[in-house]
Amino acid sequence: MKTNYHQANQSASIPNPYLNNNFIPRSGQVSEGNNPSQREYAWQVASNLLVSFRYAWAGVRYAFVSQRNFRIHTLITLVAISWGLFLRVNAMEMAIVTLTCALVMVLELINTALESVVDLTVGQSYHDLAKIAKDCAAGAVLIASIAALLVAAFIFIPHLLG
Template structure:
């Protein structure tokens, strides 16, 4: 494989991100949830450490979704017909997204519930 300039690699990565955004509803849904979580973090004035943890968690979910999309796309390329092993691979890739999303919900509970309870009970 030829060594390509970094700018070209960035262009390919950007094209993949744009394609995923345009074609994958879950990417858009996760991004919307991420924006809402980041806005709530600002409203609640979470510490920079908690906001960094939130960004890492968001990145984990979106990365899992991108990897799931890549796996599904390659499987569809290699075998467009139904095959039980293809289904299994797709299911496992989707499970990775589920695990990441559930972890994100848990992190969200730890980050947001205490300050929300404080705000709701203090006023």
């Protein structure tokens, strides 16, 4: 039986940033040390652009800390960009490699968000539609990953052979 991140975190050493007082409290909850009149709700619009970026970065950090596949995709992205620089691919090829890698990482973030919402909705129970939603989101990441691998092969192999 697959456990969700919050269950696994009880025995693991990986911190859950959303349960940390430095992050956004859950709706209606007040972080320790915060004035109740200053509490932030998850459903509120960010007060300014910098706050929006902080929330977005918190999501990326959460995925990096909690999702093994996101860490793998991050490493592969760094390797692909490094290869592009080492092989001195042209700007258009580098842009294509970067965009395909970014697509994989964006889909991994969407997959993580969808899995979290499904887990929140169904809890510990099993539902066929929850499985379909999670499997389809994971399938989207898989297809994008295969496409990114093909793009990298089409771009890097001629540079390696020539």
